[in-house]
Amino acid sequence: MTDIRVVRDRDRSTALELIDVVKHYGTGATEVRALTDVSLTVAPGEMVAVMGPSGCGKSTLLHLAGGLEDPSAGMVSVAGLDVPGMSGGERASLRRTDVGYVFQRLNLVVSLTALENVMLPLELEGVGRREARARAGDALASVGLVEQLDRFPDDFSGGQQQRIAVARAVVGKRRLILADEPTGALDTITGDQVIELIAGLPGRDGTAVVLVTHEPRYASWADRVIFLRDGRIVDESAPADPGAIREPVGAQR
Amino acid sequence: MAVREGLLALLEEAPRYGYQLKTAFESATGGVWALNVGQVYTTLDRLHRDGLVDVDASGEQKRYSLTPGGREALGEWWRAAPVDDPPPRDELQLKVLLAIDHGPDHALAVITRQRTALTRLLQQHRRGQRRGDGVPLAEALVADALAVRAEADLRWLDLCESRILRTGHPASAPTNGGTT
Numbered sequence: 001m002t003d004i005r006v007v008r009d010r011d012r013s014t015a016l017e018l019i020d021v022v023k024h025y026g027t028g029a030t031e032v033r034a035l036t037d038v039s040l041t042v043a044p045g046e047m048v049a050v051m052g053p054s055g056c057g058k059s060t061l062l063h064l065a066g067g068l069e070d071p072s073a074g075m076v077s078v079a080g081l082d083v084p085g086m087s088g089g090e091r092a093s094l095r096r097t098d099v100g101y102v103f104q105r106l107n108l109v110v111s112l113t114a115l116e117n118v119m120l121p122l123e124l125e126g127v128g129r130r131e132a133r134a135r136a137g138d139a140l141a142s143v144g145l146v147e148q149l150d151r152f153p154d155d156f157s158g159g160q161q162q163r164i165a166v167a168r169a170v171v172g173k174r175r176l177i178l179a180d181e182p183t184g185a186l187d188t189i190t191g192d193q194v195i196e197l198i199a200g201l202p203g204r205d206g207t208a209v210v211l212v213t214h215e216p217r218y219a220s221w222a223d224r225v226i227f228l229r230d231g232r233i234v235d236e237s238a239p240a241d242p243g244a245i246r247e248p249v250g251a252q253r
Numbered sequence: 254m255a256v257r258e259g260l261l262a263l264l265e266e267a268p269r270y271g272y273q274l275k276t277a278f279e280s281a282t283g284g285v286w287a288l289n290v291g292q293v294y295t296t297l298d299r300l301h302r303d304g305l306v307d308v309d310a311s312g313e314q315k316r317y318s319l320t321p322g323g324r325e326a327l328g329e330w331w332r333a334a335p336v337d338d339p340p341p342r343d344e345l346q347l348k349v350l351l352a353i354d355h356g357p358d359h360a361l362a363v364i365t366r367q368r369t370a371l372t373r374l375l376q377q378h379r380r381g382q383r384r385g386d387g388v389p390l391a392e393a394l395v396a397d398a399l400a401v402r403a404e405a406d407l408r409w410l411d412l413c414e415s416r417i418l419r420t421g422h423p424a425s426a427p428t429n430g431g432t433t
Contacts, residue, residue, distance in 0.1 A: 051372075053415050196384070216407040217400060220375035227365065229414070235365045237372040239380070 014080065015176045015208030016042040016065050021074035023060050023231075034060040035231040038074075044175065045202045047209040049219035052228035058212045061228070062178050065210060066099050067091040079175045096125045100169030100177045102198070104184030108153040108164055114140065115149040118168045125172065139167040143197055159190035166197055170207065177201060179211045183218055195221050256288065256296055261319065261327040264306060268318035271297060283395035345406055349413055357417050364417075368410045375403045 023035040035057045042048050050058050063069040064076050067083045076083045078098055086094065095101075100121075108117050118136035123129065140149055143163040153161050162182060169177055179198055183191035199221040201207040211222060219225045225237040256278075263269060263277050275293045279286065297317055300306040305323035309316040319327070345367060352363040382396050 053411065053418065214411070216372055216375055216404050219372065220379040220400070222376070225369075225372050225376065227368065229361070229365075230418075235369045237369045237376065239373050239376045 013043070014041055015044045015046070015078070016040070016210065017075070017077045018061075018064065018071075019075040021064060021071045021076060023057070023064060023069070024072050033231050035064075035071075038228075038231070038233055040226065040233070042176070042208045042210060044208050045206045046224070047199055047202050047211065047222045049211045049213060049222035049225045050228060051212075051214060051216070051219050051225060054214070056228040057231040058228055059180060060231075062180050062210065062212055065176070066101065066178050067094055096121055097172055098175045100172070100174040102162070102165050102169045102177065102179040102182040104181035108161060108168075110153050113150045113152055114145065114156065114164050117153065117164055118171050121168060121172055136167070136171055139171040140164070142170070143167045157190075158186055159193060162186060162190075162194045163197065166194065170201060173205065174207055177207055177209045179209065181213055182211070183213065183215065188217070191215075191218065255330075256292065257300060258327065258330040260293070260296055260300065261305065261323055261330070264317055264319045265324065265327055268309070268316055270314045270316055272314075274317070280389075281391055283389065283391035283393075285395050346409075349410070353417070357420065360417055361414065364410050364414050368407060371403050371407050371410070375400060375407070378403070 018038055018040045021035055021038045022033070024031050024033045026032055038057070038061065040048070040061075050061060052058055060069070064071055064083075065078065067076075067078070067086065070076075070084045078094060081094070081098075083091070083094070109120065112120065115133065115136050118139050119129075119132040122132035122135060127135070137149070140146065140163075143166050145160065145163055145167065148155075153164065156164065162185075165182070169179075177198065182198065183194055186194060195211075195218045198209055198211065202209055202223075209222075211218065213219050223238060226233055227235045227237075259278055259281075260274055263274055263281070269277065271293050272290060274297070275288050275290050278288055278293075297306060297308075300323065301308055301317075303322075305320055305326055307318045307320050309318065348367070349360065349363060352360040378396065378399055383392070
């Protein structure tokens, strides 16, 4: 396939880059601007959270990053690859091999077992069944699921299903994980566990993460938090000196 | 604040020496509420004066225990809910309320700045927080309390922003320059 070549030689210094991105729907009087002049660079191994009121453009930003939509103007690249310039086949390849998704709505295939769900992207990529099985098993183990992998999604709790979804998103050693409200349906403690899992990816294998959430609790795991309002980035929070503020508990005398 | 009641609660578990009470209090509160030993003894003296604790001075150190009166006072404290709703007079609210008087753009800029600062605080808490199964429960609960308070303020700021934007003013504006 031609896309193999595309995936080889590239600039790997950024996982995701948006430069002066504009996205609008419709034209003239009915034009709706979803994003205006958005520039954002996410480095490999970095976790960025995107926050903002509903309708601020959070999801549009993720769709552009994943090649699901094209910008009206500006540049979008994933790992140095110009996404809008890609053919349909190249995009499909990008989504199978470089970009993993975790959505709020658990989009597991209900008729496939936990293991088969995680094997799916590998098999679509052409990985042999035996190897896919082994790698899917490893990915599930990395999210803490090692038993009863032959059960179907409905047999698992909401938190476990989201773990399966995370395993599926990361199984191919992705460069970029796009997570859209991945904790939406979960209680706080389970949500914490899922975010902790996602937040652990950058440190573990250099995967970059873009997390869209409206919960400051979950956004606070990120290295940087971007605030969108009316399709523009209005501010950004990145602690200058991580961890230096709070004394270790028990140190006070 | 509630140091009196805290000491009574610890004495209900077992009679204790003054310094033991200090240590037990700090460990029960996840290490974030330090007491100095002088404060402990002053409080114990008052509790003794009020008939809520007994003092056994027969050993080298004074040993304190709960009296029936102390047990009763403690029972009332457990039962009482802190019902007196504080009036909304914190500085953050004041700032946003006054900012609205200066126009929606100013208000949104203030909200943005406050939200960024609070988010940064939350990120810093998150990084300073120990995780895993070995963290003492009290410590985890105290960390939760800090986070949840910041989250409450952030949620309120989100509501402020949504309400201001919903009033449909034209320049629901970027703070980084842009359209006027």
